[in-house]
Amino acid sequence: MADANNDSKKRIRNFTFNALKAVVKGFLVYAIYFVLWMFLAPISEIVPGLQQMVETFVIVYIILMIVGELTSGTVFQHFFNAAKALFVIGYLILSLKGGIFGLTFKNVSLIVDLRLFLIIVTLLSLLGLTKSVLQAINYMNEKTEYTRI
Amino acid sequence: MRIPIRMIGIATTFFWIFLIAFFITAVYSAKDLQFDFGDPKMGLTADNKVLFSLPITIVNKGYYNIGAFNITTEISDEEGFTITRGSTFVRVINKNDVVTINHNMTIDLNDLLQKGQNYLFNDTELKIYEAVGMRIAEVIPVQASTNLSLPWGAPLYNFVLGEIEYVAHNYTHLRVVVPISFENHAFFDLVGSIQIRMFNSTNVLVGEGQTNIEAIHNSLYNGYVELYVAITGMTETGHFEVSFLTPFFNYGPMVINYG
Numbered sequence: 486m487a488d489a490n491n492d493s494k495k496r497i498r499n500f501t502f503n504a505l506k507a508v509v510k511g512f513l514v515y516a517i518y519f520v521l522w523m524f525l526a527p528i529s530e531i532v533p534g535l536q537q538m539v540e541t542f543v544i545v546y547i548i549l550m551i552v553g554e555l556t557s558g559t560v561f562q563h564f565f566n567a568a569k570a571l572f573v574i575g576y577l578i579l580s581l582k583g584g585i586f587g588l589t590f591k592n593v594s595l596i597v598d599l600r601l602f603l604i605i606v607t608l609l610s611l612l613g614l615t616k617s618v619l620q621a622i623n624y625m626n627e628k629t630e631y632t633r634i
Numbered sequence: 635m636r637i638p639i640r641m642i643g644i645a646t647t648f649f650w651i652f653l654i655a656f657f658i659t660a661v662y663s664a665k666d667l668q669f670d671f672g673d674p675k676m677g678l679t680a681d682n683k684v685l686f687s688l689p690i691t692i693v694n695k696g697y698y699n700i701g702a703f704n705i706t707t708e709i710s711d712e713e714g715f716t717i718t719r720g721s722t723f724v725r726v727i728n729k730n731d732v733v734t735i736n737h738n739m740t741i742d743l744n745d746l747l748q749k750g751q752n753y754l755f756n757d758t759e760l761k762i763y764e765a766v767g768m769r770i771a772e773v774i775p776v777q778a779s780t781n782l783s784l785p786w787g788a789p790l791y792n793f794v795l796g797e798i799e800y801v802a803h804n805y806t807h808l809r810v811v812v813p814i815s816f817e818n819h820a821f822f823d824l825v826g827s828i829q830i831r832m833f834n835s836t837n838v839l840v841g842e843g844q845t846n847i848e849a850i851h852n853s854l855y856n857g858y859v860e861l862y863v864a865i866t867g868m869t870e871t872g873h874f875e876v877s878f879l880t881p882f883f884n885y886g887p888m889v890i891n892y893g
Contacts, residue, residue, distance in 0.1 A: 521654070524662040598775040602657060609649050616642045623635045 499558065507554035511547045518543045531590055538580050545572060563621035570613035577606055660771040663696025669766075676822060682881055683740040684822065686720075691734045692727055700727040701772030705737050708763040709784070717746055717760065726772070743883035753786060754878075754885060755793055757819055760784045787819030787851075789882075795874065795890055796858075803862055810841065810861040812874070818849040825849075826880030830859045831887070833872050840867035869893070 877886025
């Protein structure tokens with residue numbers, strides 16, 4: 486009875502800690518976005534929809550990060566981390582239209598070739614995906630070993 | 635396995651920070667790029683082509699060098715025929731550097747007139763395609779392009795021969811005065827000569843004369859050409875052959891009937 490009570494308390498403590506960690510992380514990411522956006526703000530006047538595009542990205546990224554943190558200590562954490570990496574790849578490919586970003590502003594057509602940037606982002610996200618897969622394998626491995634002992 | 639995973643995590647974080655910082659500063663740098671267009675100059679090349687020269691000053695106050703700066707201008711007529719194309723390339727514009735380049739284009743008016751005499755006598759519109767390309771931070775290719783229209787002013791707009799005046803010169807010849815008038819709508823001053831040859835109704839050359847012209851741009855020119863014609867060769871009808879000789883173009887003979 487006492488063990489079950491302790492276990493329950495431990496779980497609540499862990500969850501609270503994870504939730505706190507998630508909130509801090511989310512706040513930090515939003516603060517970074519807020520600072521970096523000041524640099525990009527002049528460009529957003531020329532590029533319609535840029536703010537919305539970046540905001541959507543940041544919101545989904547923060548949500549995935551928070552959910553990942555809340556599920557910390559379980560295998561789902563790694564699933565959400567992998568989802569985060571895949572989301573970065575998918576969202577950037579779709580929103581940047583394959584890397585060739587074009588827009589028209591007052592009879593001036595602007596084309597920005599972001600393919601190199603996209604390739605690097607994709608490679609980094611794949612590295613993140615690899616990390617998550619390895620973490621999931623490691624987690625399952627350690628859990629199995631722990632169960633055996 | 636924890637150590638390799640941690641190493642991957644550290645490397646990924648480092649590269650992410652580097653990439654985001656680089657991208658943000660590169661985009662922010664583009665804001666500090668200034669272009670100043672000077673007054674366009676016009677001249678004549680050794681092979682008698684009209685030379686346009688547009689001085690462009692590029693001030694790079696950004697954090698990175700600008701690579702492969704390229705400006706291209708293409709002028710075409712309303713039907714899409716390319717009249718001229720000019721391109722200027724600068725390999726690198728270093729950060730905190732000021733570079734002045736001359737964007738040159740040449741137009742061969744003789745080539746233009748071979749397509750049609752419309753450009754000499756009628757005002758029209760020319761299409762301009764302007765493209766500026768560069769590599770921000772020597773890595774991110776950016777190109778801006780636009781289409782403009784430019785009014786073309788005809789150098790011999792409304793060219794007409796006036797009422798011919800016949801004056802007795804001596805017992806055998808007449809002095810024929812042919813008034814000429816036109817408006818120079820072109821962007822250049824027209825200096826040269828007009829040559830007129832007079833043919834009678836049987837296509838026999840009866841006289842010729844020429845006059846020097848000097849018509850500054852956007853002005854009306856009135857002048858005349860004197861011809862001395864044998865009375866015996868004169869007929870009531872016939873035609874003139876008018877030729878234009880200028881440093882920019884030679885045109886003619888243009889046939890204008892009289893009588």
